[in-house]
Amino acid sequence: MDGDPAVEPELDSFSLAFPLPYRVAFIVVLAVWGWALNLHFLHVRKIDVPSLIRYPGRSNSTQLPHHHSTYRLASLLSLVSALSIVIFWMFTRGIPQRVIDYDWIPMTNLLVVAALFALPLRTLSVSHSGRGRLLRTLRRVSIGGLAEAKDGKFGDILLADVLTSYAKILGDLFVCLCMFFTRNGSATDRPDRHCGGTVIVPLIMAIPSAIRLRQCLIEYTRVRQAPYKEAVGWGGQHLANAAKYSTAFPVIVLSALMRNVGDSGVATGLYRAWLAACLLNSLYSFYWDVAKDWDLTMFSDARERDAPDQPFGLRRRLLIHNPGVYYAVVVMDLLLRCTWSLKLSPHLDHISDFESSIFLIQFLEVFRRWVWIFFRVETEWIRNTSTGLGVDDILMNDFHGTRYEDDEED
Numbered sequence: 001m002d003g004d005p006a007v008e009p010e011l012d013s014f015s016l017a018f019p020l021p022y023r024v025a026f027i028v029v030l031a032v033w034g035w036a037l038n039l040h041f042l043h044v045r046k047i048d049v050p051s052l053i054r055y056p057g058r059s060n061s062t063q064l065p066h067h068h069s070t071y072r073l074a075s076l077l078s079l080v081s082a083l084s085i086v087i088f089w090m091f092t093r094g095i096p097q098r099v100i101d102y103d104w105i106p107m108t109n110l111l112v113v114a115a116l117f118a119l120p121l122r123t124l125s126v127s128h129s130g131r132g133r134l135l136r137t138l139r140r141v142s143i144g145g146l147a148e149a150k151d152g153k154f155g156d157i158l159l160a161d162v163l164t165s166y167a168k169i170l171g172d173l174f175v176c177l178c179m180f181f182t183r184n185g186s187a188t189d190r191p192d193r194h195c196g197g198t199v200i201v202p203l204i205m206a207i208p209s210a211i212r213l214r215q216c217l218i219e220y221t222r223v224r225q226a227p228y229k230e231a232v233g234w235g236g237q238h239l240a241n242a243a244k245y246s247t248a249f250p251v252i253v254l255s256a257l258m259r260n261v262g263d264s265g266v267a268t269g270l271y272r273a274w275l276a277a278c279l280l281n282s283l284y285s286f287y288w289d290v291a292k293d294w295d296l297t298m299f300s301d302a303r304e305r306d307a308p309d310q311p312f313g314l315r316r317r318l319l320i321h322n323p324g325v326y327y328a329v330v331v332m333d334l335l336l337r338c339t340w341s342l343k344l345s346p347h348l349d350h351i352s353d354f355e356s357s358i359f360l361i362q363f364l365e366v367f368r369r370w371v372w373i374f375f376r377v378e379t380e381w382i383r384n385t386s387t388g389l390g391v392d393d394i395l396m397n398d399f400h401g402t403r404y405e406d407d408e409e410d
Helices: 013-017 020-044 066-092 096-101 104-116 128-141 153-165 167-181 200-224 236-246 248-259 265-293 323-337 339-344 355-387 391-395
Strands: none
Touching (some): 020 104, 020 355, 066 104, 104 167, 153 200, 236 248, 265 339, 265 355, 323 339, 339 355
16 A cells, blocks of 8 residues: 555555656656547547647648547557566566666656657658647747747647646656656655755746746737737736736645644644635636636626526537536536645545555546646637637737627636
8 A cells, every 4th residue: 555664664555566757657648648539539529629729731631630640659658658667567576676776767768758759750650740849839838938829829828738737747757857866866766856955846836837827928918019909908818817827826835835844833824825825726727717718607697607598507509518518527627626625634634645646636637637628629619610800810910890809818
């Protein structure tokens, strides 16, 4: 069992079988599978994701859809990681000291997984152009950049939002590297999330939210500089969105402080502040998911919410599935936004500190984001196909006198 001292005081049973570097690789590979499934399902639903993110379409009908290339990459990454972990198990046989000594095997797997995103592998029918586009987008997004609409702005926003759900995985990746390169350290030892100091990991976890915050401010600036302000509004939507991402910073800072303070009155005050910060961040983000990202009317006034031409609290056009699925996803989104509430239970508060539980919470957040993508892309498709002209067209001076609301980005 996780944390059983009978196994090893410094290495829990979960980490013996599934060390931290493999957990990081697993989540990365899972992301590729998830994106392939997103593309596939949305393609079946006649939603053209490549056109939304301004990705070049297939030149002729004989070419396979984009999701096939993504499936191939996911299969290749899975094969490499599966082979690596089997070799690791054969060498270590669950012996703690061997697990620690052979950390170079899972770290090599991480290196190979990273290389497969960059190296051309045309002979394996894996799309190199797609990965090249991803890397260019990632470089732009990594500093909070945001493309113009014609160059794939929505793709930048989508990728940056996904990164916010991978904040803890990015922190764990740094922990792996830090432990591997530290003298007498091992990446497969019990994770030391203070490796490199108490500030670096929280800082890394804050980067994705900072990226989205900067993108929202860029959007606000573009709206303020638009030649037709009467059509696009004053940009308050983007400031409100920026405020949403800023609520992540108090949670990260207070969580870091709580780990370094013993039982005292200060700890009690920090705990109460952390609880308030988590509640604000979760509820604000949940509201934004439902009302802004998915354009559902659950939080609208009664006239719009109870409109006779739509299911209660939803919207007129539903392309993903029947209304019941939307209601279920809204409930799921709220529950998974509040996984931190496990710490409030006197019976469950320590469970969230186990390595297996930390991994499960990370997995659930990635799963929540994967589901979120379906409905976020659907919403963007409906906005584009319903109006034919939005704020991005107005900002590019493609305006012919029709009024439109602020573009409701994530």
